[in-house]
Amino acid sequence: MEEAYKISDPQVLKVVAHPLRVRLLGLLRSDGPATASELGRRVGESSGSTSYHLRELFKYGFIEEDDERRDGRERRWRARHRYTSWNSRELTGTPEGREAVKIMRLRQAESMTRIIHEFDESAWSPEWVEVAGVNDHFFQLPPAALTEFMARTEEMLRELEARYAGTPDTPHVHVWVGAFPRVPKEER
CATH class of the missing domain: 1.10.10.10 (Winged helix-like DNA-binding domain superfamily/Winged helix DNA-binding domain)
Structure with missing residues (x-):
């Protein structure tokens, strides 16, 4: 593939x-x-x-x-x-x-x-229930910082996938990474 x-x-x-x-x-x-x-x-x-x-x-x-x-x-x-x-x-x-x-x-x-x-949650171990979820962070960043963040995140995920390959209890995992600029308060 x-x-x-x-x-x-x-x-x-x-x-x-x-x-x-x-x-x-x-x-x-x-x-x-x-x-x-x-x-x-x-x-x-x-x-x-x-x-x-x-x-x-x-x-x-x-x-x-x-x-x-x-x-x-x-x-x-x-x-x-x-x-x-x-x-x-x-x-x-x-x-x-x-x-x-x-x-x-x-x-x-x-x-x-x-x-x-x-x-x-009832179908997964407590370890999976604890780590599964979505985070909502709020930072002040320029486009260059988000570009770097996206590249480093993908690099880290590939490294972790390779490191843990073959480990028991390793299903496919959905990982979402997204970022959008927020409309300033005075324009809302």
Whole structure:
């Protein structure tokens, strides 16, 4: 699997920003190859609906057929990239690009909300219950500081993943990092 799908076309970002496509792509990335029927059961959609959206993801290069695990009756699909990225400054140069970035940010927030809602404390050890959650910090920082923070955070997460590889009780973990400037009080 390739590392990243870097998007520079707002139309392509809008393709993946569809709510069902975001979920399907996320499931293929986190759970591995699956058929349209398997994915349909996971998301509560018909296999016809999931098939259509999988074909759209395929058409734009987000997923590919998994020939290694081919099911005789149905195609198995797998993600081509670990994650999707884009440069917001580049994409927001047009109204279409601003709309696509806004939609994708909202899809990310929806995904985070769904995962928080699905987290069941009774199903996890006390150690997991203690560390699971979201923090809300408030700092005064320039764009350069946030750029550095994002880069160092990703570097640290990759280092920790490598260090703890193979450790028992090591599931996939959703980690969100986000920052937005706050509108000054006098402008609210």
